[in-house]
Amino acid sequence: MTERHETATTCAYCGTGCGLIIETENDQIVRVRGDKSAPVNKGQTCIKGALGYHYIHSEDRLTVPLIKKAGEFTEASWEEALSFIADKLTGIKQQFGPDAFSMFACARTTNEANFATQKFTRAVMGSNNIDGCNRT
Amino acid sequence: MTKAADQHLQIAVGSDIALMNGMIKIIIENGWYDERFLTRSAINFNDLKAQTAEYPLEKVAKITGLEEKDIFAAAETFAKADRAMIAYTLGITEHHCGVNNVFDIANLSLLTGHIGREGTGIMPLRGQNNVQGAGDMGCLPNMLTGAVPVSDDAYRNKIESLWNVTLNPNPGRTQTSVLEQMESGAMKSLYVIGENPLVADVHKNHTTELFKNLDFLVVQDLFLTETAEIADVVLPAKGWAESDGTYTNTDRRIQRVRPAVPAPGKALDDWEILCRLSTKMGYPMHYADAGAIWEEVRMIADHLYGGISHARLDNQGSIQYPCPHEDHPGTTLLHTEFHDSRGKTAPFTPVTYTAPVELPDSEYPLTLTTGRRYEPYNTNTQTRYYPDTVKRKQTEETADIHPLTAEELGIEDGEYVSVASRRGEVTVKARLTEEVQTDLVFMSFHWREVPTNVLTIDEFDPISGTAEYKACAIRIDKLRQ
Ligand code: SF4
Numbered sequence: 025m026t027e028r029h030e031t032a033t034t035c036a037y038c039g040t041g042c043g044l045i046i047e048t049e050n051d052q053i054v055r056v057r058g059d060k061s062a063p064v065n066k067g068q069t070c071i072k073g074a075l076g077y078h079y080i081h082s083e084d085r086l087t088v089p090l091i092k093k094a095g096e097f098t099e100a101s102w103e104e105a106l107s108f109i110a111d112k113l114t115g116i117k118q119q120f121g122p123d124a125f126s127m128f129a130c131a132r133t134t135n136e137a138n139f140a141t142q143k144f145t146r147a148v149m150g151s152n153n154i155d156g157c158n159r160t
Numbered sequence: 161m162t163k164a165a166d167q168h169l170q171i172a173v174g175s176d177i178a179l180m181n182g183m184i185k186i187i188i189e190n191g192w193y194d195e196r197f198l199t200r201s202a203i204n205f206n207d208l209k210a211q212t213a214e215y216p217l218e219k220v221a222k223i224t225g226l227e228e229k230d231i232f233a234a235a236e237t238f239a240k241a242d243r244a245m246i247a248y249t250l251g252i253t254e255h256h257c258g259v260n261n262v263f264d265i266a267n268l269s270l271l272t273g274h275i276g277r278e279g280t281g282i283m284p285l286r287g288q289n290n291v292q293g294a295g296d297m298g299c300l301p302n303m304l305t306g307a308v309p310v311s312d313d314a315y316r317n318k319i320e321s322l323w324n325v326t327l328n329p330n331p332g333r334t335q336t337s338v339l340e341q342m343e344s345g346a347m348k349s350l351y352v353i354g355e356n357p358l359v360a361d362v363h364k365n366h367t368t369e370l371f372k373n374l375d376f377l378v379v380q381d382l383f384l385t386e387t388a389e390i391a392d393v394v395l396p397a398k399g400w401a402e403s404d405g406t407y408t409n410t411d412r413r414i415q416r417v418r419p420a421v422p423a424p425g426k427a428l429d430d431w432e433i434l435c436r437l438s439t440k441m442g443y444p445m446h447y448a449d450a451g452a453i454w455e456e457v458r459m460i461a462d463h464l465y466g467g468i469s470h471a472r473l474d475n476q477g478s479i480q481y482p483c484p485h486e487d488h489p490g491t492t493l494l495h496t497e498f499h500d501s502r503g504k505t506a507p508f509t510p511v512t513y514t515a516p517v518e519l520p521d522s523e524y525p526l527t528l529t530t531g532r533r534y535e536p537y538n539t540n541t542q543t544r545y546y547p548d549t550v551k552r553k554q555t556e557e558t559a560d561i562h563p564l565t566a567e568e569l570g571i572e573d574g575e576y577v578s579v580a581s582r583r584g585e586v587t588v589k590a591r592l593t594e595e596v597q598t599d600l601v602f603m604s605f606h607w608r609e610v611p612t613n614v615l616t617i618d619e620f621d622p623i624s625g626t627a628e629y630k631a632c633a634i635r636i637d638k639l640r641q
Binding site: 029031032033034035036037038039040041043046048051052053061062063064070071072075076077078079080081082084085086087088089090091092097102105106107108109110112113114116120122123124125126127128129130131132133134135136137138139140141142143144146147148150151152153154155156 | 288289290291293294295299300305323325335338347355357381382383384394395396399400401404405415416421422429430433434435436437438440447457477541542543545546547550
């Protein structure tokens with residue numbers, strides 16, 4: 025028999041922030057249910073929270089960095105992709121200054137990722153041009 | 161929502177200020193406001209009174225399309241309630257006058273003293289799970305981590321010495337203003353994380369041109385979105401159920417998110433990608449895990465998160481900030497100082513009603529308002545993967561039209577029609593419903609097959625930079641056979 029694991033987490037869709045329990049088997053999500061002990065939703069969810077997880081295991085997920093060469097995406101290693109970006113951004117910063125760069129941050133990723141995003145923008149690029157989709 | 165309501169005020173799109181000013185006038189005239197609260201805690205009352213005097217019931221009824229008695233009843237119920245709260249979402253903010261709409265909500269709450277006590281207050285319902293957290297972390301052009309302005313010298317200096325860099329003290333550009341800079345060619349490079357602005361933003365055809373104008377575009381996402389397709393480099397990121405960390409919900413509650421499954425292929429955490437890139441660019445950024453990043457957040461913004469560690473969240477569940485130290489229980493209620501000896505005061509900000517920028521005319525006689533539907537999420541890059549076994553109300557976009565309007569146009573339920581504005585045109589299935597008013601059409605932007613934002617107008621609130629997604633003029637025609 026395959027073993028079932030449970031992970032307590034928070035819904036990634038809307039700002040209500042319902043507590044969810046992810047049930048997994050063999051590293052696959054098999055079910056998501058509301059967390060009865062969560063103060064926000066006490067076990068309830070909407071359709072997105074309980075059934076909107078299938079994208080995670082989709083075949084269409086990006087799995088490797090892609091660099092566009094002559095109009096076509098080609099697969100690249102992290103080393104290659106990040107060196108390429110580092111060169112480009114350094115060049116743009118030197119030639120046009122920090123304000124020629126801007127960052128569209130993500131209102132759905134974690135606080136920790138967002139902290140790193142703004143630290144990169146401010147400390148490395150020297151720019152305050154950072155904004156999220158919090159205006160829409 | 162309206163089914164659960166005692167009263168449903170179906171106002172004309174964009175007439176919120178007229179309604180609220182009308183209600184404020186009624187409340188003032190009938191003396192239904194909290195006199196004691198007002199004299200102690202509010203400033204500018206006379207200005208508010210003078211401004212709203214110009215909104216007599218008759219005029220408000222005309223602008224909003226409501227019955228006079230309903231407006232009066234709403235004002236009375238709200239003012240006399242022991243506890244009342246205003247919850248709002250994008251119907252308030254996605255207008256050229258979005259900020260003024262919010263000011264008027266604050267006016268109404270302050271006038272009636274419905275703020276700073278349990279069961280009262282103003283609640284902007286946030287669309288994305290972590291839009292609150294992203295802003296609090298400093299993903300805003302004018303705010304540093306901990307919601308302190310970039311112009312605050314002492315706070316900025318503290319971060320500068322921690323990071324060993326000099327930070328720019330001037331606010332940066334909002335997304336809207338970045339788009340303008342892309343138009344003029346001054347903006348050379350853009351890094352987009354987990355967003356699909358080509359589909360989500362107003363006046364889509366124009367936005368696509370602007371993106372193609374960039375010298376260098378990086379997109380970091382879970383999928384090859386429309387925006388990723390035109391990028392120079394695309395980076396695979398981990399998603400929910402794969403990442404570790406915290407989100408902040410709409411009522412300032414910090415909650416844990418935990419990995420349950422491994423990420424596909426070589427996908428990395430958003431933060432790890434940025435750390436590696438920083439290091440490559442000569443600024444080493446290394447963290448053992450998300451918990452280590454959070455410790456730095458706590459160190460910088462101790463006034464908000466000093467008492468919130470991952471360990472404490474794991475032990476006791478979620479905590480609402482501000483929570484400055486480990487013994488602090490967190491804060492469920494803000495603005496209580498309005499009611500006690502600390503004597504907080506706030507000014508009224510009277511505002512004027514302005515009609516939507518593009519009103520219907522003979523050429524484009526209908527109004528389009530856009531929004532979201534129940535099952536899909538934003539540009540549907542994730543919710544398109546519902547399995548077929550999940551019963552859904554809607555699996556393709558529709559133009560929701562009132563039966564009377566449809567009759568005038570000779571359109572039947574389920575028929576494909578052309579919807580056009582001054583900016584573009586889409587073909588979409590008509591859905592007849594009395595959920596919308598006559599001459600008003602509703603559409604969402606969830607399905608890429610029907611890119612609704614080719615229709616919407618690029619008019620923005622001058623302060624927030626939010627676009628007027630909620631109103632533009634359109635026409636609907638039968639498809640030529
Ligand atoms: S389950 Fe539904 S209501 Fe709850 S946070 Fe998720 S999307 Fe929002």
